[in-house]
Amino acid sequence: MKNTILIIVAVGLAAGAVLLYSVFYTRERATTDVGNKSRLGTQTILGPKTNDDGGVTVAVTPKNISADAASWDFKISLDTHSVELLEDLTQVSILEDENGKKYEPTAWEGDPPGGHHREGILKFKPISPFPKALELKIEASGKVRSFKWPL
Incomplete structure (x- = not known):
């Protein structure tokens, strides 16, 4: 029983870490890509x-x-x-x-x-x-x- 709970907690933490990484990495990469594209004539998205x-x-x-x-x-x-x-x-x-x-x-x-x-x-x-x-x-x-x- 304890092993099952530990496995569930570990999987949950790993999934949360992957989710956080993908959200922040994607945002940083999108900002960099948009900044580079702005010089090529595409729209730059700037924050409020x-x-x-x-x-x-x-x-x-x-x-x-x-x-x-x-x-x-x-x-x-x-x-x-x-x-x-x-x-x-x-x-x-x-x-x-x-x-x-x-x-x-x-x-x-x-x-x-x-x-x-x-x-x-x-x-x-x-x-x-x-x-x-x-x-x-x-x-x-x-x-x-x-x-x-x-x-």
Whole structure:
């Protein structure tokens, strides 16, 4: 009986270890593969970033960062309960490459200024040559928020 329990526990631990290894190894490999493909013109998948300084939560998720995209889109979400969100995001946002070169947004497709919750897509022209890193800066409620991604 004790041997059976030990075997079941050992098999369970081994299966758990294999599962964890495959999840983390696959994620790391997928990130590396996607990063390499981005330089070949396929879409790079970048993770979301959040900043909650100053009573306003700003969440940013890059959507289609690739050399052959018509535009580089960033899903933006602003959330607060303390101030009105009055900023024109095309005027208070800037995208920078690893050399510090700045790119202005081409459009905002989303909620208009005002209120406590806003969401939409901030669009930029694709950068060429394809950069090694991106930094999106957004000024919200008097504070500059910085979101960085290596490519």
